[in-house]
Amino acid sequence: MGEYNVTLPAIAKEFHMEVIFASTDYNSIRLTVEDVARPGLTLSGYFDHFEPRRLQVLGNMEWSYLQKQTPQERTVIFDRLFDYKIPALLICRGLPVDQECLAMAKKHNISLLRSDEPTSSFCSSLISYLRAELAPMVTRHGVLMEIYGEGVLLTGESGIGKSEAALELLKRGHRLIADDAVEIRRISSSTLAGSAPELIRNYIELRGIGIVNVAKLFGMGSVRSRKTIDLVVNIVPWNNQDAYDRLGLEEQYMEILGVKIPMNTIPITPGRNLAVILEVAAINVRQRKLGYNAAQEFTDQINKHFASLEGKE
Structure with a gap:
């Protein structure tokens, strides 16, 4: 059996997500792993065991941490994160997008999407959806x-x-x-x-x-x-x-x-x-x-x- 996949536009449609920035390859991005990640430690610079194939999800906790950083520090954080060529960054709770995040997303050609759903319930629903779509x-x-x-x-x-x-x-x-x-x-x-x-x-x-x-x-x-x-x-x-x-x-x-x-x-x-x-x-x-x-x-x-x-x- 081959590797199954689901497209990023299909996920955005399923969860009624707002596309803040679509990368040039947005329509061809395909997810092959069923897990998602909340990059708490990653934002602080710890990239050991980081899985770049996973969708990265920002919630209120990650967003609050970022607000305590200077604009220059946020630029460095997103520059390092997006350099790993993740499929997309998903932002929950309808949180605003920092200009530094948008600028680095455009620099590295990484899609940004936003949902109004609470982070925990969104992640749970997304994992269930991916498990069903990527199942053998x-x-x-x-x-x-x-x-x-x-x-x-x-x-x-x-x-x-x-x-x-x-x-x-x-x-x-x-x-x-x-x-x-x-x-x-x-x-x-x-x-x-x-x-x-x-x-x-x-x-x-x-x-x-x-x-x-x-x-x-x-x-x-x-x-x-x-x-x-x-x-x-x-x-x-x-x-x-x-x-x-x-x-x-x-x-x-x-x-x-x-x-x-x-x-x-x-x-x-x-x-x-x-x-x-x-x-x-x-x-x-x-x-x-x-x-x-x-x-x-x-x-x-x-x-x-x-x-x-x-x-x-």
């Missing part, structure tokens, strides 16, 4: 639905009925995230999130009918842009030669981007109501997350029953 990603064939709040990824060979099942689920009040192609990102060591490519977002393909705009047909409440993946359901044709799990004790997983996601394999035949089965699968995975396992409870009851019979003999 793969694209998988399938359908991603939100069923009773659970993200369910439907997989299976083409034409097996994934989109038709999604349509029935939409009629039952559930929501579509992606049809046909699902972009899956690893947003943490144990969490995957899925979304649709921009080009096909909110659309679903039904053989014999064509392309349908789900948002316009069922309303905006029927779609969602992104959802964590809690369960993978692999839909397969029924085969009398295969043995299927009857109790649900056998735990299956699918590994995507190094993360194991619970998986159910559901065989289908004509007449099986796949939408209802998927609803039950979603509820069942939620129960397991809450600590209840119906299959284990049933097995324990059976074992107790036979144990009691043996005790009577």
Whole structure:
């Protein structure tokens, strides 16, 4: 997998930031690291372990420190900071920009942006945004639905009925995230999130009918842009030669981007109501997350029953 990136203009648009000074390469600046930095020690001249690829954020504390310096000292501070060719300097709380800062930004061709948001909440939101945008990603064939709040990824060979099942689920009040192609990102060591490519977002393909705009047909409440993946359901044709799990004790997983996601394999035949089965699968995975396992409870009851019979003999 290659290195993912997000452009500086995209960040400015996402966080409604004011562009005070745009460098000549402003539109082509791409961030590749998910962390940001508040250059407190850096402003005092300590550059050990400084990471120039990070966005640098000035808050009230850094700004107050700078105001205690003379104009000549501020010039030296920003000259040294911008000499490292940082992606941009972001100023929070709508704080005014010193003339020395602007002059050095123009000298070193470094972009300056400003936000009215409090520094801590802005940094937290920015890091979350960068982690999502820079997360490792793969694209998988399938359908991603939100069923009773659970993200369910439907997989299976083409034409097996994934989109038709999604349509029935939409009629039952559930929501579509992606049809046909699902972009899956690893947003943490144990969490995957899925979304649709921009080009096909909110659309679903039904053989014999064509392309349908789900948002316009069922309303905006029927779609969602992104959802964590809690369960993978692999839909397969029924085969009398295969043995299927009857109790649900056998735990299956699918590994995507190094993360194991619970998986159910559901065989289908004509007449099986796949939408209802998927609803039950979603509820069942939620129960397991809450600590209840119906299959284990049933097995324990059976074992107790036979144990009691043996005790009577």
